[in-house]
Amino acid sequence: MKLVSWNVNGLRACVNKGFLDYFREVDADIVCLQETKLSEGQLTLAIGEEYEQYWNYAEKKGYSGTAVLTRIKPLSVRYGIEEDSEPEGRIITLEFEDFFLVTVYTPNAKRDLSRLDYRMEWEDRFLAHLSELDKRKPVIACGDLNVAHQEIDIKNAKSNRGNSGFTDEEREKMTRLLGAGFIDTFRHLHPDRSDVYSWWSNMPGVRDRNVGWRIDYFIASARLSPAIKDAAIHCDILGSDHCPVALDIF
Template sequence: MKFVSWNVNGIRACVKKGFLEYFKEIDADIFCIQETKLQEGQINLELENYHQYWNYALKKGYSGTAIFTKHKPLSVKYGIGANDSEPEGRVITLEFNQFYLVNVYTPNSKRDLSRIDYRIEWEDEVREYLIELDSKKPVIFCGDLNVAHQEIDLKNAKSNRGNSGFTDEEREKMTSLLDSGFVDSFRQLYPDQGDQFTWWSYMANVRARNIGWRIDYFILSNRLVDSLKDSQIHSEILGSDHCPVFIEMDLI
C-alpha cells in the first residue's frame, strides 16, 4: 500500500499549482492532506475511485484536514476527544482491518510561543489517544506535526534553538511519543541522512537553497516496522510551502 501526506497550505490554491497531476501520478491508496483552508461546499474534487473524508475548521479559511482513500474504512472519527468533532478540524482517524490511520495537523505554537501551553496539552492528548488505539491494532500516524525532532531535521539548528517548532518542549514531546512504542518511518530507514526537509519559508530563495525543516512525518507503531518498504520526501513537488511525504507498506 502507498500512503501520502501533504500540507497543501490551501487546497484551492494547490489545485491551481499541480495538486491533481501529482495526485494521479502517485496513485496512493491513502492520501492525507492538512491545512485545507476551506469550508464544506467550497471545492468539488473529482477523485475517481476514492472515498473522501473532510474535517473543516469552524473558522473560515483556517486549518482543516482531509483523507482520500481507495479502501473504505470500517469507521471514521473526527477529533480526539469524547465528542466526534473539534473546532479547528485537525484530526481524522480511519479504522481499517489491519491498522488505524490518523491524519493530524498539529497546532503551531506561534512565533512568540503564545500557544506553547496549548500545544503541550495537545501533544499529551494525542499521545494518549495513539497509545489507546495502538492497544487495539497498529497505528499509522501522519501529518504536519510542526516540530523538527533532531538537529539533523533542520538546516540551522543552533540559530533556531528555542524557536517555534524547535523548542525543547516540543522536541521532548516527540521523543516521548516515539518512546511509547512508535517509530519515525523516515529515520528508521535513513537515520543519518541530512538535508532532507519538508517545509521551507517563503523568504526569497530559501527553498532553492534548501534551507528548510523536516516537520511532516509518517509515525508507525513499532510492530509495523517490518512492513515498511520505503519512506520518501518528494521535495521536487511544488504547490505549497510544504512538500509531500510518502511511505510504502507491505499491507493489504
C-alpha cells in the same frame, strides 16, 4: 500499499498549482491532507469515484482543516480526539481491518510561543489517543507535526533553537511519543540522511538553497517496522510551502 501525506497550505490554491497532476502521478492508495483551509462546499475535488473522501473542516473560515482520500473503505471514521468533533478540524482517525490511520495537523506554538501551553496539552492528548488505538491494532499517524525533532531535521539548528517548532519542549514531546512504542518511519530507514526537509519559508531563495525543516512525518507502531518498504520525501513537488511525504508499507 502506498500512503501520502501533504500539508497543502490551502487546497484551492494547491489545485491551481498542480495538485491533481501529482495526485494522479503518485497513484497512492490513501492521501492525507492538512491545512486544507476550506469550508464545506467550497471545493469539489474531481478525483474519481474510486476514492472515498473524508473532510474535517475548521469552524473558522480559511483556517486549518484536514482530509483523507482513500481507495480502501474504512470500517469507521472519527473526527477529533476525545469526541467526534474538533473545532479547528485538525485530526481524522480511520479504522481499517488491520490498522488505524490518523492524519493530524498539529497546532503551531506561534512565533511568540503564545500557544505553547496549548500545544503541550494537545501533545498529551494526541499521545493518549494513539496509545489507546495501539492497544487495539497497529497505528499509522501522519501529517504536519510542526516540530523538527533532531538537529539533523533542520538546516540551521543552532540559530533556531527555542523558536516555534524547535523548542526543547516540543522536541521532548516527540521524543516521548517515539519512546511510547512508535517509530519515525523516515528516520528508521534513513538514520543519517541529512539535508532532506519537508517545509521551507516562503522568503525569497530559501527553498532554492534548501534551508528547510523536516516537520511532516509518517509515525507508525514499532511492531509495523518489518512491513515498511520505503519512506520518502518528495522535495521536488511544488504547490505548497510543504512537500508531500510518502510511506510504502505492507
